[in-house]
Amino acid sequence: MKAARVHENDKIVIEDVPLPKLGEKDVLIKVYRVGICGTDVGVVHGYVPAKFPVTLGHEFSGTIAGLGSPLLGGFKEGDLVSAAGGWGCGECKFCRNGMVRFCKDRNSLGRTVDGCFAEFVRMDYRAVFKLPPNVVSDEGQNFLNIACVVRAFKKAPLQLGNRAVVFGTGNMGLIMLQILKITGASEAAAVDTIDFRLEMAKKFGANHVVNAITEDPVKLIPQWFPGGADVVVEATGNTSSFKKACAVIKPGGALINIGMYSKKLMEFDLSFLYEKEAIIYGSKGGEEGYEEAVELLAQKRLQITPMITHRFPLEETPKGFETFQDKTQNALRIIIEPSS
Ligand SMILES: [Zn+2]
Ligand SMILES: [Zn+2]
Incomplete structure (x- = not known):
């Protein structure tokens, strides 16, 4: 089968590899749609740890093509x-x-075990979730991100009528924005540096948008939301954005962090933690969000397909990654289609 793999940093190769052999707890999945994620880009360029050689990718939809033992997982x-x-060792205290x-021994798809930028992927059945019959592969590819956002969202004490801000309106930020709006945020503001993404944010319910290159969100947000925002979401992974996000939390409010940072934060005034009794939540992965993600997809509560801006066949995966990193491309969700 064909797979998009990394043997050394900064280079993706498309190569033929054997079909994965199944253990008794494994399923084989024929991959239809894969989304490119910032983590995949980090694996390619070496700032996200991975074991090379490895097949990239962890966000996908596909169909069951084989079971390691009869009736596995239903x-x-x-x-x-x-x-x-990914899936855990099953033995440790975590x-x-x-x-x-x-x-510590987690099998991370596309990092420590072969991922889904391939015609087929092998997974432990316990990490696999069946999607309802009214869900299509274009929607299912974003399942993991929806689960991650649900997990993060559940940490925030959002009350009806609260005001929320999302820093970073990429794929995750836009899912979060939609979830904030459908769960009762009276007003939401979105911050990004790309106008195209801010236009999408408006379509998905943002009442206010600000381009942080031309305007200062720290000045504008308190004008829209006097005293600041009840819930602030940091989804950029950029340390200067994190500082700004902290600056617009209302006294007694909270920040939820879903960004992954590769740079250090220097000279940061922490006095707001005392002055505002602000709470900062970290959130990692989609655990405890999977069932709700299935429900949200089944109920068609989120606009997932409209976020897809680019599609490439598996052979053009390197071009997909170039497009992801080219900020002039107006890219949002870039999909690779190993099968159609
Ligand atoms: Zn990801
Ligand atoms: Zn473990």
Whole structure:
């Protein structure tokens, strides 16, 4: 089968590899749609740890093509599925206490085990989720991100009528914006540096948008939301954005962090933690959000397909990654289609 793989930093190669062999707890999935994520880009360029050589990718939809043992997980051939980004060792104290995300021996798709930028992917059946019959592969590819946003969202004490701000209106930020609006934020503001994304944010319910290159969100947001925002979401992974996000939290408000940072934060005034009794929540992965993600997809509560801006066949995966990193391309969700 064909797979998009990394043997050395900064280079993706398309190569033929053998079909994965299944252990008794494994399923084989025929991959239809894969989304490019910032983590995949980090693996290619070496700032996200990975074991090379590896097949990239962890966000996908596909159909069951084989089972390691009969009736495994209740799956049958042809079921449309998506999956968690990996699975734990099953033995450590984190795995045994429902905190697989902290497992030191976690099998991370596209990092420590072969991922889904391939015609087929092998996974432990416990990390695989069946999607309802009214969900299509274009929607299912974003399952993991929806679960991650649900997990993060559940940490925030959002009340009806609250005001929220999302810093970073990429794929995750736009899912969060939609969830904030459908769960009762009376007003939401979106901050980004790309106008195209801010236009999308307006379509998805943002009442106010600000381009942080030309205007200062720290000045504008308190004009829209006097005293600041009840809930602030940091989804950029950029440390200067994190500083600004902290500056617009209302006294007694909270910040939820879903960004991954590769740079250090220097000279940061922490007095707001005392002055505002601000709470900062970190959130990692989609655990405890998977069931709700299935429900949200089934209920068609989120606009997922309209976020897809580019599609490439598997052979053009390197071009997809170039497009992801080219900020002039007006890219949002870039999809690779190993099968159509
Ligand atoms: Zn991802
Ligand atoms: Zn473990």
